[in-house]
Amino acid sequence: MLIFERSRPGRRNAAQAPNHEAAVSGIPAALLRKGPPLLPEASEMDVVRHYTGLSQKNFSIDTHFYPLGSCTMKYNPRVCNSLAMLPQFLARHPLAPEHTGQGVLACLHDLQEILKDVTGMAGVSLMPMAGAQGEFAGIAMIHAYHDARGDTARTEIIVPDAAHGTNPATAVMCGYTVREIPTNANGDVDLDALRAAVGPQTAGLMLTNPSTLGVFEKQIQAIQKIIHDAGGLLYYDGANLNAILGKVKPGDMGFDVIHMNLHKTFSTPHGGGGPGAGAVGVAQRLLPYLPLPVVARQNATYRCLTEQDLPQSIGHLSAFTGNIGVLLRAYVYARMLGAEGMHRVAEFATLNANYLMAELQKAGFTVAFPQRRASHEFIVSIKPLKDATGISAMDVAKRLLDKGYHPPTTYFPMLVPECLLIEPTETESKETLDGFVAAMKEIWDEAHTTPELVKGAPHTMPVRRLDDVKAARELDLTWKPATSTRAV
Amino acid sequence: MPFIPHTEPDIAAMLASIGAPSIDALFDEIPAALRTGKLNAVPEGMNEMQVTRLMQERAAQDVAMLNFIGAGAYEHHIPAAVWQIATRGEFYSAYTPYQAEASQGTLQLLYEYQTMIASLTGMDVSNASMYDGASGLAEAILMAVRAHKSSRRVLLPTTVSPLYRSVVHCIVKLQNIELVEIPFDTAAGTIDLKALEQHTGSDIAALVIPQPNFFGALEDVDALTAWAHAQGALAIALVNPLTLAVLKAPGNWAGKGADIAVGDGQPLGSPLSSGGPYFGLMCCKQALVRQMPGRIIGRTVDMDGKQGFTLTLQAREQHIRRAKATSNICSNQGLMVTAATIHMALLGVDGLRRVAIASHANTQSLAKLTSGLSGVKPLFSAANFHEVVLQLPKPSVAVLASMAEQGVLGGFDLQPHYPQLGNAILVCATETKTNEDLQRYVDALRHALS
Structure with missing residues (x-):
């Protein structure tokens, strides 16, 4: 039932609204609304029950193992939430004077310093509100750098075919054309193709390392030399930073600019789709272009740098100061981990991924790169099982739901047919991983004995497989009352 | 070890299964010269009690006035139930609802959100949110230029927040879009119609119409919308959703209505929080829905004919279209929208x-x-x-x-x-x-x- 169907005309929550008279004065009639909006008229208890009930229809990290590759669904510590929601943090207006926000600015400054250290970059701006906005900021900085040098013939960004879709989409938003280069059989960048692709038109390369194929790009030193020799800059997509946190710094690999997904590596909640935070880090030569504001510490006081301080900045990405509440959660998490904890993130994320890969291989599943170490994630191809039984990666994913597991990422990266991209993260125990392997074995058996059961999955969810074609063809994006008595 | 459950016997058994001598050996594909030494700027770890003390001290430095x-x-007052429910783990720690069957809670909530916001704005459709109002306005401008096809010229009045104009400039400037400022009438505090009329007859992709404008003043939205449409330009409404409980909905401006409506959803349940996270709302006419960036939820049926909700029109998005996507946008502000939906349902x-x-x-x-x-x-x-x-x-x-x-x-x-x-x-x-x-x-x- 929808909240609108619980609505009864005239029902209101007196406790939540001001007592003020509901009549307006002093506004010309032509500017006023003609009829009430379609909002529910429900009691507080109705609303609480309705949304509590809806929440119970979700899988989440708090309720289920969620090995979604490329998404780093690790435990979101509760204390990060409660401390980010301290009343003084919540109450402060973004345009209040800086002396009224020394506490929050100190946290942001400390977080910038921590992120600089773990990434090996010379400067960090916390402002991008999501990974994709961090990518935008990064490529816009590369653009600004070339422009400032009068090097305006660089019109192309190189992107490996294994990259996240955001990479080419970002390059286009920054006015670049995209040149895609292939991956070799080992899962690494095809160096010959890269050499052939670079030239005076090359503005830069966007690279994820470890790549979306779940392997560390071993040729990174050669790649960075090819790009830099051609006059391009190297962009690090930090989507997989969890795999190398405390093990290798993007700055040491030669990257000029990176973004980090703090909602992945620094464990802030995904919230059903956001908000994220996509902090960017830069090497020395890109410092003048960082997005504003950057928090500086001067004479024991914290202040936000402005256009006067960084006149070449690419500018502002949000009306105020980015997703501060998310940044506070990341800061609490970083302080709890400390230096030792940072090293352990990559270690145990990698241990869990390699263990799970080994166990699934033993169970008969085909992994995409058996000759390679897994990073924090790895790919299983269901193609052999599909050829034998007709059961697809999608069927396996849906059947996992019945067994109480959120499925891995399916059909990404597109280079591997019928793929499952599996990322267990460091916060899962051996028992959980063993339980997942047992569920996968059961599905393997079911694929051979009762394939219809798998093809018809899920059977235990609030709904079965949905008609996506109908959803797209007969668009129903808003609820409408059966007999409309309302106007706007 | 914080947030890591492994016991020593677990580690030994796992390494044995992998056939690796140590955890360190799992990193043997990383060139030795690149391996990180010590982290110098990261302090020692803290337990929950210590970090609570630290953050309480920091919070105490933020002066309430x-x-x-x-x-x-x-x-604005935010009802107590809003964040208590929004931070339930099932909402708080869920991913984007790609697996629809296991995400019906988030999906139905977003469908209800789309319904409420589309109704408040009087528009046909809403997406499931943008990052914030300012970046949402930038995306609306890009969308209008895509939809208009012939012009890359957008009129951006100075009665639009200077903070928003700065963000718009940052986000659209690399795509050869011409932003033309329209001054305001210094007596009225609203868009200078005479200055606007100097653009009559020229090829314009869109006019941005703020209501209320940055000065809190009410623009003549009917006249402005009609003017934009007379030039063959799209009318982009920039609104505060709370005020739409009283003010004329953009979908009714000049009868035909604005083409796109955007704004910051912060007044609907987001705490001030020094500036974020908030969320951006974005609505449009039905005919423009395929040009809209961001996630969109549709109602459909499952294989038994039962009602269900799913992400739809994904062919617009970066994970499918890559370089040809409507935007690089990937996430939305789901948790803030969760709060906003509960907030609107409670207030009614x-x-x-x-x-x-x-x-x-x-x-x-x-x-x-x-x-x-x-x-x-x-x-x-x-x-x-x-x-x-x-x-x-x-x-x-x-x-x-x-x-x-x-x-x-x-x-x-x-x-x-x-x-x-x-x-x-x-x-x-x-x-x-x-x-x-x-x-x-x-x-x-x-x-x-x-």
Whole structure:
């Protein structure tokens, strides 16, 4: 039932609204609304029950193992939430004077310093509100750098075919054309193709390392030399930073600019789709272009740098100061981990991924790169099982739901047919991983004995497989009352 | 080890299964020269008790004052149930609802959100949110240019927040879009229609129409929308969703309605939080839905014919279309939208209207009370909603500093952004302010001017 169907005309929550008279004065009639909006008229208890009930229809990290590759669904510590929601943090207006926000600015400054250290970059701006906005900021900085040098013939960004879709989409938003280069059989960048692709038109390369194929790009030193020799800059997509946190710094690999997904590596909640935070880090030569504001510490006081301080900045990405509440959660998490904890993130994320890969291989599943170490994630191809039984990666994913597991990422990266991209993260125990392997074995058996059961999955969810074609063809994006008595 | 459950026997058994001698051996594909040594700037780890102490001390350094600043972020009462439910783990720690069968809670909530916001704005469809109002406006401009096809010229009045204009410039400038500023009528505080009419007959992709505008003043939205349509341009409405409980919905502007409506959803349940996270709302006409960026939820049926909800029109998005996507946008502000939906459901039709009207009435009262002070008066003649520009007889920086010393945030200083206005500040009194609070404002201002 929808909240609108619980609505009864005239029902209101007196406790939540001001007592003020509901009549307006002093506004010309032509500017006023003609009829009430379609909002529910429900009691507080109705609303609480309705949304509590809806929440119970979700899988989440708090309720289920969620090995979604490329998404780093690790435990979101509760204390990060409660401390980010301290009343003084919540109450402060973004345009209040800086002396009224020394506490929050100190946290942001400390977080910038921590992120600089773990990434090996010379400067960090916390402002991008999501990974994709961090990518935008990064490529816009590369653009600004070339422009400032009068090097305006660089019109192309190189992107490996294994990259996240955001990479080419970002390059286009920054006015670049995209040149895609292939991956070799080992899962690494095809160096010959890269050499052939670079030239005076090359503005830069966007690279994820470890790549979306779940392997560390071993040729990174050669790649960075090819790009830099051609006059391009190297962009690090930090989507997989969890795999190398405390093990290798993007700055040491030669990257000029990176973004980090703090909602992945620094464990802030995904919230059903956001908000994220996509902090960017830069090497020395890109410092003048960082997005504003950057928090500086001067004479024991914290202040936000402005256009006067960084006149070449690419500018502002949000009306105020980015997703501060998310940044506070990341800061609490970083302080709890400390230096030792940072090293352990990559270690145990990698241990869990390699263990799970080994166990699934033993169970008969085909992994995409058996000759390679897994990073924090790895790919299983269901193609052999599909050829034998007709059961697809999608069927396996849906059947996992019945067994109480959120499925891995399916059909990404597109280079591997019928793929499952599996990322267990460091916060899962051996028992959980063993339980997942047992569920996968059961599905393997079911694929051979009762394939219809798998093809018809899920059977235990609030709904079965949905008609996506109908959803797209007969668009129903808003609820409408059966007999409309309302106007706007 | 914080947040890592492994015991020593677990580690041994796992390494044995892998066939690796140590955890370190798992990193043997990383060239040795690149391996990280010590982290120097990261302090030692803290336990929960220690980090709580640290953060409480930091929070205590943030000074609370009686706030009369709006300028794009508004202090409203948020019902207790909103964040208690939004931070339930099932909402808080869920991913984007790609696996629809296991995400019906988030998906249905987003469908309800789309319904509420589309109805508030009077538009046909809504997406599931943008990052914030400012970046949402930038995306609306890109969308309008895609939809218009022939022109890359967008009129951006200076009655749009200067903070928003700065973000728009940053996001669209690399795509050869020409942003043309339209000045405002310095008497009325609204878009200068004569200046606008100089563009009559030229090829324009869109006109941005803020309502209320940055000065809190009400624009003649019908005339502006009609003018835009007469030029073959799209009308982009930039709105505060709370005010739409009272003000004419963009879908009804000039009869036919605006083409795209955007705004910041912060007044619907997002705490001020020094600036974020908030969320951007984005709605449009049905005909433009395939040009809209961001996630969209549709209602459909499952294989048994039962109602269900799913992400739809994904062919617009970067994970499918890559370089040809409508935007690089990937996430939305799901948790803030969760809070907004619960917030709107709790307040309902009547509650939202009362909040809007009380905010309007408090601001009118404040303007009247301050007019009793010598040299203080509302600067503009146009009707306003819940913000007002006050002209001061002394430098605004010094006046605001003096008020802050008295524990009152007296408003947003317009001087740096609109030097032509002289000593002018933008003031907002929402429903959270009592008559005593308003009097305290007047007393603090009187003292600051004395």
